[in-house]
Amino acid sequence: LKNVSCLWCTTTKLCLTYPAKTILPPHSLCPLNDARWGLCWMNFKILIITLSVICGVIIISLVICMFCCCKCENFGSKRFEAKMQRRADKTKAKQEERRAEMKERHQEIRSKYGLSGPNPYSKFS
Template sequence: MSGMYRFVFFVFIFTLNAIRTIDTQNVDPPAIPCASKSNTTCEDCLKNVTCLWCISTKACVDYPVRSILPKPSVCPLDNARWGLCWVNFQSLIISMAVLAGIIIIAILVCCFCCCKCERIGNKRQDAKVAKQDRARKARKNERKSERNVRHEEIRQKYGLAKGNPYSRMEDN
């Protein structure tokens, strides 16, 4: 579980760094170029958010804004630091890809479950409606047979039996 806490802490720090970067982008960049901070410390270099620190060469270079990730000729990803000295690009890319994958899978699972639950609900509702229809038809047939029995009794009582349609004529 400590790995999960580290991951959450890592995402939190990355988010804070991104917010700090957005806040500092509105401020005029300092006049000191990044190259002048080479052969110093990572912390000194990264005080300027436009700088990228390369651990292997101990060089402080301007972040290549035209490409999203620094090219290996500038600095290998596992040695590049930007924003925070302990966050390297390689682990950042991997963790963000995993996080994006988890979010996409979670969304797909939620969509699948919602559709499946709706389909199951519709099947149950269809079965319930069919059961009600069968019960309604059974009651209708029962009422119809009772009505026919009453009509037959009335015909018998007044001599209008269905068996002989001309019986009324013979009585006259």
């Protein structure tokens, strides 16, 4: 890109100063199919379409990346929550098992010393 201020018009064969006030050159100055800017072989219409497609691909890829990151983050947190739930269930099961063993041991002690179940101070008859 040597002369970026030049807008080459193939119909008039003139290098016009690029109108900086407008994004696209007006049709009265030069039709888009005949306007060349930056590269002599690429007309303005193709340049606009190419830049639009590139921007669209970049935006779509960013949206896909953001979606994948959010999905993976949620998947990881769900997996972590499931792991913590399994750990809590395992701890609760061990606690219930210990509680049952303790009740059984207490019952054995009560029966050994002749105490009845609900009231530990009453003797068997």
